[in-house]
Amino acid sequence: MDIKAEVEKIASDARAASLELANLSSAVKNEVLLKLAGLLRENCAEILQTNSVDVKKAELGGMSKAMLERLSLSIGKIESICGGLEELAKLPDYVGEVMESVVRPNGISIEKVRVPIGVIAIIYESRPNVTIDCAALCLKSGNAAILRGGSECFLTNQIFSKYIAQALKSAGAPEKAVQMIPTTDRSALNVMLRLDKFINCIIPRGGEGLIRFVSENSTIPVLKHDKGLCNVYIDASADEKIALNVVVDAKCQRPSVCNAAENLIVDSSRADLLVKVCAELAGRGVELRASAKAKKILDGAGVKCVQAADEDFDTEYDDLIISVDVSDSLDEAISFINKHSSAHSDCIITSDAARAEKFLSGVDSSTVYWNASTRFTDGFEFGFGAEIGISTNKLHARGPMGLKELSIYKYKVRGNGQTRGAPAFK
Numbered sequence: 001m002d003i004k005a006e007v008e009k010i011a012s013d014a015r016a017a018s019l020e021l022a023n024l025s026s027a028v029k030n031e032v033l034l035k036l037a038g039l040l041r042e043n044c045a046e047i048l049q050t051n052s053v054d055v056k057k058a059e060l061g062g063m064s065k066a067m068l069e070r071l072s073l074s075i076g077k078i079e080s081i082c083g084g085l086e087e088l089a090k091l092p093d094y095v096g097e098v099m100e101s102v103v104r105p106n107g108i109s110i111e112k113v114r115v116p117i118g119v120i121a122i123i124y125e126s127r128p129n130v131t132i133d134c135a136a137l138c139l140k141s142g143n144a145a146i147l148r149g150g151s152e153c154f155l156t157n158q159i160f161s162k163y164i165a166q167a168l169k170s171a172g173a174p175e176k177a178v179q180m181i182p183t184t185d186r187s188a189l190n191v192m193l194r195l196d197k198f199i200n201c202i203i204p205r206g207g208e209g210l211i212r213f214v215s216e217n218s219t220i221p222v223l224k225h226d227k228g229l230c231n232v233y234i235d236a237s238a239d240e241k242i243a244l245n246v247v248v249d250a251k252c253q254r255p256s257v258c259n260a261a262e263n264l265i266v267d268s269s270r271a272d273l274l275v276k277v278c279a280e281l282a283g284r285g286v287e288l289r290a291s292a293k294a295k296k297i298l299d300g301a302g303v304k305c306v307q308a309a310d311e312d313f314d315t316e317y318d319d320l321i322i323s324v325d326v327s328d329s330l331d332e333a334i335s336f337i338n339k340h341s342s343a344h345s346d347c348i349i350t351s352d353a354a355r356a357e358k359f360l361s362g363v364d365s366s367t368v369y370w371n372a373s374t375r376f377t378d379g380f381e382f383g384f385g386a387e388i389g390i391s392t393n394k395l396h397a398r399g400p401m402g403l404k405e406l407s408i409y410k411y412k413v414r415g416n417g418q419t420r421g422a423p424a425f426k
Contacts, residue, residue, distance in 0.1 A: 116142035228258025235350035
């Protein structure tokens with residue numbers, strides 16, 4: 001295979017398909033989604049068998065338990081994917097929405113209209129459900145998608161790609177609207193990152209190393225989050241039950257994902273809650289890495305912990321590990337979070353509304369919470385149907401990116417002969 005020629009053709013075909021997609025009716029786009037859901041259900045056994053080959057290979061390669069969980073499919077997961085497709089089909093189609101309009105004194109009418117971005121390339125690692133989520137969101141928002149999954153789920157992605165193509169063809173949509181890079185060779189990625197003639201946006205989803213590589217080597221605009229380093233701060237007036245429930249959920253419900261908590265900060269006046277929350281976490285198998293101040297309190301209460309290194313508070317564990325510190329004030333906690341957070345998701349637990357609002361305004365992250373788990377930073381939970389990623393950028397899109405975030409706008413201007421200068425002909 002001539003990888004450079006193959007990737008360039010994929011990108012060129014995607015560009016052509018994107019021009020068709022931009023004017024495709026909502027009915028056709030929704031039909032593709034529903035047909036795809038039906039195909040996945042009908043062929044569930046084949047998909048699971050294929051996925052088991054990827055999983056077995058990953059196990060033999062020493063993949064961690066957390067990453068294997070991401071890679072593995074089940075009947076329940078496939079049904080969840082299908083349900084997501086059906087919910088997405090029910091959501092509004094924002095393409096063509098008039099965002100603003102004005103008639104100027106000279107009679108010119110100006111409309112700001114929502115349109116697709118064009119061609120979006122998504123680069124991701126070991127979560128095969130991302131293949132369906134991204135394909136579906138791009139399609140519904142009128143964008144062509146180029147998918148480049150990780151080598152660990154290559155076979156699973158290929159079979160998903162087969163059924164996506166069947167659904168597109170069956171509904172009469174452009175067959176090149178969704179394409180998968182057909183190789184795991186790293187050189188294909190290097191080629192794709194420089195095809196700004198055809199590709200309008202790159203979205204990397206994966207580990208910090210992947211995201212940094214894409215950001216440093218792409219000539220195409222990148223929407224990304226560097227890592228998911230989320231913080232939970234227990235304030236002086238925190239309710240004990242809320243604190244316990246939120247922290248346990250944020251750390252333990254699914255520790256391998258980017259919106260799981262990695263740092264816990266507790267107001268120094270609430271040593272009681274520090275001990276109770278940490279004891280509960282330890283009882284659930286969480287390793288506690290505590291600052292000197294926090295460790296002194298936990299040691300005194302008999303809660304097992306280890307001394308945290310400075311770099312621990314800047315580490316995304318993706319595992320049952322959490323770094324713990326204490327703070328002497330709300331301002332100190334906000335400063336700590338703005339220093340160590342990756343600007344993904346951060347939470348305050350407090351009964352004081354004024355202090356909560358100060359936190360919500362003061363923490364410079366894409367999503368900030370008051371008395372709710374960081375695990376809700378998710379396109380489905382936000383009512384977007386699904387998400388194509390979570391952005392910590394400050395340009396165009398921030399936080400979970402759903403249908404609206406996969407659009408841009410153009411101006412449609414209508415006149416009846418107006419000119420800037422004097423008319424040449426009267």
